[in-house]
Each structure stands twice: as structure tokens, then as C-alpha cells.
Amino acid sequence: MNWLALHIETNHAGLEPVETMLSALGIDGVVIDDETEFQDFLENNHQYWDYVDEELEEKMRGASQVTFYLSADEEGFAKMGEVRIALQSLKESRDDCGSLLMTMDDLQDADWENNWKQYYKPMEIGQRLLVIPQWEEADCGNRVPLILDPGLTFGTGSHATTQLCLTALEKAVRGGEKVLDLGCGSGILSIAALKLGAASAVAVDIDDKCLNVAYENAALNGIGKDTYTVKVGDVLGDEAIRAELGGGYDVVLANIVADVIIGLVPMVRSLLAPGGLFLCSGIIDDRAEEVAAHLREAGLEIAETRSADGWFAYTCHF
The missing domain is CATH 3.30.70.260 (ACT domain)
Structure with missing residues (x-):
């Protein structure tokens, strides 16, 4: 009709x-x-x-x-x-x-x-990843396929902040890592980490819609709940969810916004394993130095800075 x-x-x-x-x-x-x-x-x-x-x-x-x-x-x-x-x-x-x-x-x-689906096509990201919409087909070549249906949540891979984080992630993950994805949205980052060789990943978001969407995207990629766990909660305001997450992560991801990243900085040390990496993105250019200053004040060293289209991402370690 x-x-x-x-x-x-x-x-x-x-x-x-x-x-x-x-x-x-x-x-x-x-x-x-x-x-x-x-x-x-x-x-x-x-x-x-x-x-x-x-x-x-x-x-x-x-x-x-x-x-x-x-x-x-x-x-x-x-x-x-x-x-x-x-x-x-x-x-x-x-x-x-x-x-x-x-x-x-x-x-x-x-x-x-x-109708929006016609604008979302396979995307090569970094040197190793190919993000493929569920309804598309693509020749992956030597790239790692990441199949995705973003549903109603943020995280299609098309935004500069997500691409910056994925580019940093493919360098950080070499195999066997334990990963934490804060503000997971569609699950694209944590699922990508598993596809790249991470051993396990935990994803968290305040939006309960992300629970089903992230698990569904994981299933599209052959990833089960034995290696992937999605939780709903506010890491900044809920001590219970922080306790559930624990620590010892080799890679912690946060593709959110500047104020949330600044709020997360004091707890990063408790989340990371020795030698672990904190990858943060979603930082608009006029807040980039402010976020960098908070990272340094917390004792984090910014090992790499990436930027595109007015957005910044940092790879950090203690």
C-alpha cells in the first residue's frame, strides 16, 4: 500500500x-x-x-x-x-x-x-577490515569480513570516529586479547576485535536496544556467547556494573564523546591489565586537547593520535 x-x-x-x-x-x-x-x-x-x-x-x-x-x-x-x-x-x-x-x-x-540501506555499502577500513552490511555481498580478498546490521543504534562504521577506532584496533589486536567495549552501540568495535583475533570481549551500553542488536551482529559473524558478553548499564554511575566488569583487559575501547571519556579516565587503570591499551575516540577537534590533558593527568601516555574530518582518537597506555 x-x-x-x-x-x-x-x-x-x-x-x-x-x-x-x-x-x-x-x-x-x-x-x-x-x-x-x-x-x-x-x-x-x-x-x-x-x-x-x-x-x-x-x-x-x-x-x-x-x-x-x-x-x-x-x-x-x-x-x-x-x-x-x-x-x-x-x-x-x-x-x-x-x-x-x-x-x-x-x-x-x-x-x-x-530506504536508508541504499546508502550503506561495504567499506574497507584500515589495512585488515572490510565492513559488510548484512544485505550486501562483497569479495573480501585478504581482508577480514565484519558483517553488520546496525539496526537502530549508532555504529555503522561509516562515521569517522568509528573508522578511527577500528584503525587503531586492528593494530592493537594481534591475537588472544581480552577486550572491553564501553558504549558499544551496534557492537561493531568489540565484534571487530574478536574477528581480528581477540580471545574474548565484553560490551556495555546504557541503551538496552544495544543488547539484542550487538548479539545479533555477533551471530552474523559466527560469534557466540562463549566469547562475547553484552551488558546494559551506566559504567559512570553504577558501581554494580563496574564490579561485574572487573579488570584485566588487554584493550579497553571507548568511542563515545569527550565528557564521557573524561569521566572514564580515572577508572581506566583499574580496567586495564599491565601493558594494556586504552583506545578512545568520538572526540571533536575543539575538545581534543582537553581530553588529552585529562589522559596525561591520570598517568596515561598517548602513544598514537589519529584524526579525520574534525574528530580525534587516542591510543594510550600507562
Whole structure:
């Protein structure tokens, strides 16, 4: 079935009147994008981001949107006509609801979930790895294949921060290592470590969606729970999860953001085995020296620095 995706541009004050108008027409399944929620997220989650695209901030400034879906048939177009009439009445009765402009996209069922996949192709990373989407086929040659379905989590391998960490990882793993992946997302880094020859890996993330996604990606690569363990928890704030993790890791990975890495630095020594490596990435360029300073203050020596597209990664040891 084809669908019509309709968007009504408004502002924060107009969200309730627009939603009420649609509900009166029998349209209750709406998606609301509210500028104030976007700003609240930015204000209350500084630890999870370092950079917000200026175009995105400008787009969200003073703008809110209500999205709803109608079937692309006679009934759906008739309902859209009713919405247009009701929208005109709302414009005439109120002047505080923004533009109330309605736009439309044509969608098919498959588009919602699968269209993004066409942009994700096999990628050669470093000297040894080839990241392959589950739905693609590729000639690996002499490279190690890493099959991945990122699902709804961060970590497709396409972002510079992930590539920097993978490049450092393929140099760090030579065989038999015990690996810890902090902020694992799709599991790409810890699974790559196992594919490169690590003996075991533990992966942790605060997002419970990562539990199934990481295990599913491990299975795609022939990796079982005998060598791979995924946990959900906040390593920074939860002593219990820290106790579960223990220590003695040969490689500890953290592809997150600067503030979280800075928070992790004091506990790195307790996680690493003697001679172990701490690989951290996800550091935007204007925070790179700040993170480096915290690493040095904790007694870590930065053995290698990598950068690409305004992002930095460090390989460190005590």
C-alpha cells in the first residue's frame, strides 16, 4: 500500500490546537516534533554530545511540526481535503500558531524502514577490515569480513570516529586479547576485535536496544556467547556494573564523546591489565586537547593520535 505523509508546520503554541483539530477529524496517530523538546534535550544531555550542527539548530529554532499519515487512495485524499478546510478555519481563528503550512510526501510501506540501506555499502577500513552490511555481498580478498546490521543504534562504521577506532584496533589486536567495549552501540568495535583475533570481549551500553542488536551482529559473524558478553548499564554511575566488569583487559575501547571519556579516565587503570591499551575516540577537534590533558593527568601516555574530518582518537597506555 502507498501512503501520504503530511506535515503541518507550526510552533510550540500551535501543537495542541493542531492535534485537537486532527483528532476531531478522526486522525489520532500523529508524530510531534517540538522545538522545546529539542532544546530541553540539548540542555539536559550535555554528556552525550559535543557538537550540534548549526543548520539543525537553525531549522529547529521557532519551528514545530505535526506529521500524520493517510492512505494514498480515494478515502485518504478525501480526508486530506477535510484537513485543508479545518486548517484554513484554524488560521482564521488564531494568529499564534505559526505558518500552519501543510506539505506532503509519497511513501511506500518499505520506504519507512529500508530506504536508508541504499546508502550503506561495504567499506574497507584500515589495512585488515572490510565492513559488510548484512544485505550486501562483497569479495573480501585478504581482508577480514565484519558483517553488520546496525539496526537502530549508532555504529555503522561509516562515521569517522568509528573508522578511527577500528584503525587503531586492528593494530592493537594481534591475537588472544581480552577486550572491553564501553558504549558499544551496534557492537561493531568489540565484534571487530574478536574477528581480528581477540580471545574474548565484553560490551556495555546504557541503551538496552544495544543488547539484542550487538548479539545479533555477533551471530552474523559466527560469534557466540562463549566469547562475547553484552551488558546494559551506566559504567559512570553504577558501581554494580563496574564490579561485574572487573579488570584485566588487554584493550579497553571507548568511542563515545569527550565528557564521557573524561569521566572514564580515572577508572581506566583499574580496567586495564599491565601493558594494556586504552583506545578512545568520538572526540571533536575543539575538545581534543582537553581530553588529552585529562589522559596525561591520570598517568596515561598517548602513544598514537589519529584524526579525520574534525574528530580525534587516542591510543594510550600507562
